[in-house]
Amino acid sequence: MLCAALLGLATPAARAAPTPSAPAASAAGQEARQAARFWTARRMAGAEPLDAVRHAPSAPGASAAAARPKGTLFPGTRLVGTFFGADGPRGTTWHCTGSVIDTKARNIVLTAAHCALNMKSDYVFVPKFVKGAAPDRQPYGIFHIQRIFIDPRYKPDRGSTTTKGVSSDLDTAFARVSANQWGESLQDAVGGGLTFTRPSGYALRNVTVVGYPSHRHNSAGRAVRCTVPTRQLRGYRQLSMTCGGYYGGVSGSPWITDYADDARTGHVIGDLGGYHGGGNDADVDYVSYATAFGADAANLLADAVAGQAPPADLPPYRGLKGALAGGAARWRGAALMASGDYTGDRHDDLLVVWSDGAVTLHPGDGKGGFGAEKRLREADSVWTRARALTGGTFTGDRSGLLVRWADGGVTLYPRPGPSGLGREIRMAAPGSVWKNAVQVTTGSFGGSRGTGLLVRWADGSLTLHPEAGADGFGTGTRLVAANGTWAKAASLTGGDFGGTATGDLLVRGADGALDTYTDTSAAGLGTRSRTRGPSGLWQHARVLTAGRFRHDGSADDLIVRWSDGETTLYADTGATSLGTEYTLVHPGT
DSSP: OOOHHTTTOOOSSOOOOOOOOOOOHHTTTTTHHHHHHHHHHHHHHHHTTTTTTTTTTTOOOOOHHHHHOOOOOEOOOOEEEEEEOOOOOGGOOOEEEEEEEEOOOOOOOEHHHHTTOOOOOTOHHHHHHTTTTTTSSTOOEEEEEOOOOOOTTTTOOOSSBSSSGGGGGOOOOOEEEEEEOOOOOOOHHTTTTBBOOOOSOOSSSEEEEEEEEOOOTTTTTOEEEEEEEEEEOSSSSSEEEEETOOOOTTTTTTEEOOOTOOOOOOOEEEOOOOOOOOOOOOOOOTTTEEEEOOHHHHHHHHHHTTTTTOOOOOOOGGGGGGGSSSHHHHTTEEEEEEEEOOOOSSSSSEEEETTTEEEEOOOOOBSBBBOOOOOOOOSSSTTGGEEEEEEEEEEEEEEEEEEEEESSSSEESOOBBTTTTOOEEEEEESSSSSEEEEEEEEESSSSSSEEEEEOOOOTOEEETTOOTTTTTTTOOEEEEOOOOHHHOOOOEEEOOOSSSSSSSSEETTTOOOOOETOBBTBBBBEEEEEEEETTTGGGGEEEEEEEEOBBOOOOOEEEEEETOEEEEEEEEOOOSSEEEEEEEEEOOO
């Protein structure tokens, strides 16, 4: 019996299976019990892996083999298991790897999109699979697949389920499962789940990858684990690791940052997949890739938890090259940002002043993406003295740029564009009171020009100049008297977050809270709404700007540059909630 157990063929005794005596439990487990009639121990033991071609055995020299780590086969862990389906290649059964994700739905499994593309209604998930054990003798039972969630922008190459294109970054899928044959939900059965986590970067010291290799290289049907450092797959939003033993069957394996054997919790930052299905062009078993979770995967998980299909109108996925030029290391130097239509194509663009004094223009495409960067000024000492910046329609129908300098001077560039900043208009001389203007922003705050200039002063007072233009600031109205609360406002931007085409103000406080003031005008700040409560995360939001970056509608698309250089678009942000999140600059790049 001991020898049989070491081969993974023994009947497991992890816990006693509950008896489904209650009618509710019986109904809840009906799908799994029906599936168990087909999924005999023999069928599961003989399943062919979906990704058998992805990893072929390699034969490197002895020194190379000794230099790289090798995965360890072990009995498995409760939060990782296998999928089985009856419609694989040549009509045979086959499998990939999946893991339990901790959600309020309590029935979500993570795997790779290329594994899930063809999953049909006869698929099952088996946590901590034991080869040779019948469904009723698996440690936690079997769970019938009810619905699959894949980002619609994941596009495999013709005749394949995998791709080497940019959409391989989206090789992540989630599945909703039924109760097991004893009527238990997935998380109740296994006693926990992995926490979906966005990685802090690509170069991580200890990441554990757990999966189920093909039976051809794993006759006992055990799981493999390996704890290794990771790095970036160059040009992709993907992680890379080197460890032997990851043959076909491991696609979908979770990459866990705080793994412990049979733990009930942990943090998962990606799934084995991505470029070429998760392996390099040579198809060797010791190089594996994984998608690095970002906003796209987070949105997909939210859809799975809600049980709703992903939106059909998602902006095109461009990978690391298609959002904003440069990586997070560069974008940490984005000191100031302004929104406006600077190219005259009726799409809002992003203008950036960098900490080295360079000025760049990033033309928007109206779909949440940006074209090739235009350099308007090379790095110089003049623009390092820019202290506040805002875009607005100060003259005519084209967006202008207003700059407050360190010496108190204010300059208006009425028509900047791809070829340069254009002419300058002095609005205030050096040494003026404007040296105390900490933040400026524009919006439809009630002026006949269509743009009003709102100023937050060092003493916490707020003033509105509804008729600011090339001929001056016009009459200013004090909206808020000097006070300590507004003196601590970390950043602000104007927009249309209430959907009424009137001027709204969004403010981030020092505690990370976000508030909007809808219908702000010379009559007052308008109605205050709490968009987000105090947050340690949002204390890292360094620069805000809002514009019409998607759908050419309201100016309610919020762009945030974070302290680590990651830059994010929140499309269709409202007065009480942030919009859909899209990553423009990925962390760790």
